[in-house]
Amino acid sequence: MSLLRQALNDQSFVCIMEFVPKPTAQRFAALESIMARAQLCGWPLAVSIADRVGSALDMSPLDACRSFDTPVPTLLHFSGKDRERQDLLAQLPRMDAAGLDQLLLLTGDRLPGHTPGQRPVRYLESVAALQIVRQARPDWLLGAALNPFKYREEEGGAQYFKAEKKLAAGVDFFILQLGFDFQKYREAMHWMQRQPTPRPMLACIMGLTDGRAGMLEHVAGVTVSPAMRALLAAEAAVSKPHARQRATERLALQIIGLRLLGYAGINLSGVHELEQFLELEQALEDWLPRINSLEQWRSAWDAAWQMPGVAPVTFHPPGYHWQQGQRQVQASFTEKARYHLLSAMHHQLFSRETLLSQAFGWSVRRALWSTPAAARVLHGVERSLTRPLVGCDTCGQCRLEDTLYICPETCPKGLANGPCGGTQLNRCEFGDRECIHSRKYRTAVSVGQTHVLSEKLIPCVEVSGRQQSSWPRWFAEPTPVQPAARAKRPQPEIADL
Template sequence: MSKLKQALNEGRFVYVLEVVPQQSPSRLAALEKIVQRGHLAGWPLLPAFADRVGLHSDLSPLEGAGALADPASSLLHFSGKDRERADLLFQIESMKARGLEQLLLLSGDRLPGHHPDQAPVHYLESVPALQIAREHCPDWLLGAALNPFKYREEEGGAQYLKAQKKLLAGADFFTLQLGFDAAKHIEAQTWMRAQERMKPMLACVMNLTDKRAAVLQAVPGIVITESMRELLGREQQVSLAYASARSLERLALQIVGLQLMGYAGAHVSGVHTLDELLSLEQAITEQQDNSITSLTDWVERWHASWRMPGAPQVCFAPETGAWEMGQSDVTATRRERLRYTLLSTVHGQLFSRTGWLSRAFGWSVTRPIWKVGVAANALHAVERTVKRPLVGCDTCGRCRLQDTLYVCPETCPKGLANGPCGGTRLNRCEFSDRECVHSVKYRIAKSANQLPVLAQTLIPCIEAGSRHRSSWPEWFEPEDSTPGC
């Protein structure tokens, strides 16, 4: 049994060190020293290798783990951006060959250089990736991501609904996005405790300096407010040593707080050397010696650690009056409701497979003539011509509109069907040129009393060979040979 799986099973707090596997012998040598130590403040320590977050020249997670003397304890990431089922299966088989059996499955952030007006970049999103991995590795430890740092009902509600899908798809644990809003950490734990079967959760944290905050402000899904930046800048104006000590103190305090909240561990980034690890261990010990006996006491100290004479009060939310779980006041617009009613009515008439009109349409599009050659291309062109102006269809070959409240997943720049990525900000897409389609879908589902669909319907991935053909014949004659996702 892997070190992480054993710790989670035993309910032991665990320290996961995130590593961007770079082609740097000195960085890898420093990492080996940390891994050999094996613990932090009495907690088990293990490395996690990030996937596709840095330069193209970076090592893969497999290569990063392979550089260690004992790679088996490593948690590998798999990012689905610009990948298909075959890429995941290849990584699974490579991991099996090396005795690795714990995997964190992510949809992934925006592919560098990709713009929405360019050719689509297809993502193997986390929900079907979890299903694929669980099917091939029933005993592996599989993780998924959750971003609770959302401040509009649509994006926050959609995050938790998709997380329910990830549980159904086989996730054993969650890792939260990097964040500093304690109220949202507590919110996520409240959500998990309400689930039928609770799963352990880790939370990403970092030693936040002014320099790092400036970089993170541009990272989708991470919330760094201007008041946070101002305080970090003022600390740096006192001295670099003062700012460094304060940042380390907050990191240690946050880790202690996560344990009090009930988190299974901390997923820490930005620690690169054994000396940095030992400094963090000392800071954690000092915080533990401060007799923090309750979460209420900890929250007071956390907010106090973000105060400085003359500096404005730090706010962790991007705006005042932000959404909190349990609040429910949004509804679909009149146009969104009418559109849903129209499309669902048309779908019921033509694609129910029961009424006379649907049976007649199904008979006509399943004739052998439409299956190959010029006729198949013509049918594809007809479907695209009809559906693209209505829903933005890109003829994926397996229409999922019924399961997405008639909001086409192909209008998401990442092609995500099961729910949003973590990169939205106040309902805006990571690409910034549109509202997130999953926020629209949430409003429609809420107004149509269809929210359970967004939590329970696991939508398969689109196979590479299925795209750019008509979906109508398969709808009426499902292909049993099509692999499930």
């Protein structure tokens, strides 16, 4: 049994060192010197190897794993950036050959150079990726991401609905995206505890200095508030060693707080040298004997974010402080009218129940349309009608009924099951539009269809079907998709913050 699987089964706190592979011997040697210690304050150490952080040309996690002089407990990432089903399936036998059986499945952030409206870039969505691997390798340990650091209802609510789909798709554990707001950590843990089959959760963390905060402004989905930046800048103005010491102290306290909240472990990012690791371990050893409760921890955490002459720190963006469970937004009249109109049109043409839909289905399933010339005509007709109406890109596998008639192809990543983690106050990671899943959330809440956002697992679009009419396939016999059944694991009780 792998170290990570054993730790999760035993409910033992675990530290995973995140490693972004670079083809330099020095970088690998530095990580191996950390992993040689085997533990952080008695907690077992594993490695997670990131995938396509920079570009599709980055060193692959599997190749990086093979490059270590000494084998280490490894969790591979798989990013869906510019990938299709066959890319994921091709990796599985290679992992079998290497004796690896655990994956963190991510949609991935924006691929460098991807500009909407130019060459379409496909992103294999994490929900679909979970289904694919769970079916192909039922016994593997599979993880997925959750970003609870959202401060508007639409983007936050949609995140949790998508997380429910990941549970249904067979995820074994979650790793939270990078964040610092403990109110959101608590919300995420309480959400998980309400699920029928709770799963362990780990948190991605990083020591935060002013320099790193500036870098994180360009990382999609990470929130560093202006109040946080003011404190970090004040620390940097004292001295670089002072700022580093304060960042290490907060990182140690963050780990202690997460452990007290019931998190299964941490995914530690930004620690690249043994010296940094030892400084963190020393800070933990200083603090652990002094903190025995969440009350004691909270006092120390609050003090670590204070400095004379600096305003009190808040972790949410100014003016935005949505909390999980609040439901106040409503779709506009136009959004609701659009849904009802398209729903009625869909029923008449595609329900297979009305005379019109039966006649339409009969007509598009004639053998005539299977000839190349006629298929091109039918494709052109569908595209000319649906593109102005819903932004259709004729993916060949229409999913509008399951996406409240908001076409997934209008998302730059083509995501159908819910948002990525990169939204910021309802804005798409690409910055040029509102996230379509925020609009979908508002519509679902207003028309009583929220179950669609959490229960319907939408498979990925196959390459072979793109740029073809979806009508003949729609009227073929549907193949139901069943979520993977997973065993329930006991979880520790969660104390209130």
